[in-house]
Amino acid sequence: MIPPTALHQSDYRKGEAVFWQDDPTRGIFCVESGQINLQRAMQSGHVVTMHRATAGTLFAEASLYSDRYHCDAVCIEPASVICIEKQEFTRRLAQEPDLSLAYGKLLATQVQTYRQTLEILSIKSARDRTLVAVSCGYLSGPVTEFATRIGLTHEACYRALRQLCDAGMLIQTGRGKYALPDPA
Known part of the structure; x- marks a missing residue:
């Protein structure tokens, strides 16, 4: 289990960013309520949503293995979010096989969803x-x-x-x- 000291709850208003592209990574996030878009602005100015995180889901999972966030995380409605500290979460993954298996299953399911999205976009x-x-x-x-x-x-x-x-x-x-x- 992740100790409470490694969990940080924050509330955001619609339009506020949880983080911006190129901000240093500090952890992964769980949405308690609201919705967060992971999005990237293209050179044309068009914004592409890469993922929408809703209540009960995680986002910024790839940040565990990166020094900087690769996109913006913007609230599309008021949201309550828990940040799980990167260092503590990766330490727990290495020490707790059940957590590692559950996290691996979650990531595999997300890969299936992303493949479906790529098919739709094509x-x-x-x-x-x-x-x-x-x-x-x-x-x-x-x-x-x-x-x-x-x-x-x-x-x-x-x-x-x-x-x-x-x-x-x-x-x-x-x-x-x-x-x-x-x-x-």
């Missing part, structure tokens, strides 16, 4: 990409956030959603809410 058609991403459960927050997660402008994403609804491939269930039609 779909050229905005309409097809949007349909696949909705069917995989990626649309769980605002449409603008969803668009960022799947590498589309929010305008292209809204157009694709409208086209999919018009074609009967999606049903709009509320503002910014979409679902696949029931297979009957």
Whole structure:
């Protein structure tokens, strides 16, 4: 177990950063409440979301083996976050096989999710990409956030959603809410 002295809880407002790209790493993080985007600004100015951390999930896992963070961690809503000190966590991983196995399983699951995301991002058609991403459960927050997660402008994403609804491939269930039609 990680001792309480190696855990540091912080609260953040919407828009605040837990860390910025190139900040020195201090640990990995667990989201108690709220949502954090791991994102990187491209040279074009377009921001790409690489991961969205939600309540009960970890983020910045790769920082255990890096001196600096490789992206920004920005709160997309108010959030409560626990930082697990890097040095203590890596020491525990080396000493506690059960913790190492659980952490390895978590990372393996994340690799599967990232591969799925890469497959979705490789779909050229905005309409097809949007349909696949909705069917995989990626649309769980605002449409603008969803668009960022799947590498589309929010305008292209809204157009694709409208086209999919018009074609009967999606049903709009509320503002910014979409679902696949029931297979009957």
